[in-house]
Amino acid sequence: MNRVAKAAAAALCSLALIAPVVQPSPAAGLTRVEQFSSTSSDAAHNAWWQGFNLLPPQVRGAIPRELRPADPAPQPAPPPAPEAPQGHPEPTPDTCDNCVAITFDDGPVGDTDRLLDMLKEKDAKATFFVVGSNAKANPKIMQRMRDEGHTIANHTYNHPRLPKLSDGAIGKQLDDTNAAIAETTGVTPRWMRPPYGMYDNRVVAASGDRGLAVALWDVDTSDWKHRDTAKTCKLAVEGAKPGSVILMHDIHRPTVDAVPCVIDGLREKGLRPVSMDRLISNPAAGTVYTRR
Ligand SMILES: [Zn+2]
Structure with missing residues (x-):
């Protein structure tokens, strides 16, 4: 070892003492320093690096490259400053899993009033596809639907x-019903459901022109056909999967009677009964949905 290299080795050993984790042995000092470069804390490594740079250039140059300290560990970027509140919470991801x-x-x-009592008792939300003429005749029930957080939707006027x-008559069915909903509740519906599930391109286009998405269903209880409470409950619960839309009719008493059983049965399956507004929070107007 020449004179310069000896000086460098001595300098490295003394620098290594700066770092508490390094205790170089006389026999293996340089090896220990090399280990240090890969195993020490960032803070100790940076101290070594700074010390190395204080050495005279000719001493630094004599130290074999593999024994020189690596560049200091990069400092993590400071966390971005929190944005000033804008008055609106960040939109949360739509995670209505199992809904x-x-x-x-x-x-x-x-x-329908009795049905609303049941929904309230069970703390569950639903969707009402109302017939415009019925909405007009029952403003108090309409207001209750709105006040209790259910989705109100368009099911044509009669x-x-x-x-x-005709195109004009389709438009009038939708417009008159939207007007009846607005008059009684102030709500502008975002969903329509065509009676009997019957629709064509003109129905979809007329709905889209009015900001309405078309809601069909994937679980049909056929409650209007059999009028059987137990059967309605069984078909609703057994057919439901996460994202399902279950079709029932609140004009039939046996259906209303089935509602507590439906809600309990869905919950026992780990499903959450919710409104359409919750299931699909941003429906696209003029799009047909059968489920989430
Ligand atoms: Zn109907």
Whole structure:
């Protein structure tokens, strides 16, 4: 070892003492220093690096490259300053996992009040596809739907087969129902459901022109056909999967009777009965949905 290299080795040994984790042995000092460069804390390593740079250039140059300290560990970027509150919370990801929508068509009628009591008792939200003429006749029930957090949607004014109507008549069915909903509740609906599930391109286009998405269903209880409470409950619960839309009708008493059983059964399956607004929070107007 020449004179300069000896000086360098001595300098490295003394520098190494700066770092508490390094205790170079006389026999293996340089090896220990090399280990230090890969195993020490960033702070100790940076101290060594700074010390190395204080050495005279000729001493630094004599130290074999593999024994020189690596560049100092990069400092982590400071965390970004928190943004000033804008008055609106960040939109949270839509994570309505295990949600299902329970939907009721053709009301409101007097029995809808009893259904609202049940939903309140069970702390569950639903969707009402109302017939415009019924909405107009039952403003108090409409207001209750709104006040209790259910989704109110358009099911035409007097329940025609829409594909049989002219374009103008389709538009009027939707407009008159939107007006009845707005008059009674102030709500602008975002969903429509065509009576009997019958629709064509003109129905979809007329809905889209009015800001309405088309809501069909993937679970049909056929409650209007059998009028059987136990059967309605069984078909609703057994058919439901995460994201399902369940079709029922609040104009039939056996259906209303089934609602506590439906809600309990869904929850036992780990599903959450919610409104359409919750299931699909941003529906695209003029798009047909059967489920989430
Ligand atoms: Zn209907």
